[in-house]
Amino acid sequence: MPHLDEISKQVLEKIPDFHKDNSAYKSYDKKFFEEIEILKESVETLKPWNEIFDVAVVSTKHNSKLPIHVDYGPIEKTKYSLNIPVYNCEKTYTVFYKIKEGAQFEKKSAGINYYNGYKESDVEEIDRIYLNKAAFFNTQVPHSAINPTDEPRIILTIRSDKPWKELN
Secondary structure: OOOHHHHHHHHHHHOOHHHHOOOEEEEEOHHHHHOOHHHHHHHOOOOOHHHEEEEEEEEEOOOEEOOOEEEOOOHHHHOEEEEEEEEOOOOOEEEEEEEOOOOOOEEEEEOOEEEEEOOHHHEEEEEEEOOOOOEEEEOOOOEEEEEOOOOOEEEEEEEEOOOOOOOO
């Protein structure tokens, strides 16, 4: 994605300090981010901005991890997202898991957000990525963000209910 460093800088300046001290998924009206023209222009190299239905900030506080989960909601609207690193993503990572036979998810809530969660004993790690560039993400594969650092990890996730073009 072009202009990644500038996009990250401007997103970090715009979002509330709340994300620097909490683990949270918070959706914003996409108009909130339209003012970051370079973000909008970069996203539009992959898809028209008017096809974006959700823009959210996902923060993971220092020395913590998010629960193992798949994102909850209509599959056609939550399956794929474009994740953009904003702050402290070089030494933090996302782990992907395979569900063990017979394992069952538990519908859980984190404030106003719902997700289908799994116990560590019900999954097996299959991959991990360091989000050092923008990446497409299948939110229906069980995953968790791990932040072993003393700083928050902050990413921007952008979702559309129509297919994305490939990233270069």
